[in-house]
Amino acid sequence: xxxxxxxxxxxxxxxxxxxxxxxxxxxxxxxxxxxxxxxxxxxxxxxxxxxxxxxxxxxxxxxxxxxxxxxxxxxxxxxxxxxxxxxxxxxxxxxxxxxxxxxxxxxxxxxxxxxxxxxxxxxxx
Numbered sequence: 848x849x850x851x852x853x854x855x856x857x858x859x860x861x862x863x864x865x866x867x868x869x870x871x872x873x874x875x876x877x878x879x880x881x882x883x884x885x886x887x888x889x890x891x892x893x894x895x896x897x898x899x900x901x902x903x904x905x906x907x908x909x910x911x912x913x914x915x916x917x918x919x920x921x922x923x924x925x926x927x928x929x930x931x932x933x934x935x936x937x938x939x940x941x942x943x944x945x946x947x948x949x950x951x952x953x954x955x956x957x958x959x960x961x962x963x964x965x966x967x968x969x970x971x972x
Contacts (some may be wrong), residue, residue, distance in 0.1 A: 880972045889966055900914040951971070
């Protein structure tokens with residue numbers, strides 16, 4: 848009985864280790880520096896004022912958002928092509944969600960069907 852219990856525990860731990868490694872490999876695929884191509888409000892046909900904005904995604908799920916001379920810490924995660932990104936600065940947190948496809952990062956700071964939601968599109972360097 849003890850042998851079977853130990854086998855089950857070893858299999859479970861092995862599965863967790865493999866699952867964790869798989870997620871890191873997924874992040875590695877998307878890691879890099881993304882430069883703003885344009886941003887706009889969803890309900891607006893025209894792009895918003897151009898600003899300097901780069902996002903650096905690191906393989907460990909952290910990174911930085913560099914916008915208009917300020918740098919913000921970020922945490923990010925992926926599920927398939929969908930990204931969740933949290934930008935933090937002085938106890939303020941901005942949440943974004945979107946996609947990364949074909950080296951193009953497309954994020955929203957709210958509901959992408961809301962006209963007042965900001966959309967920002969980045970290209971990977």
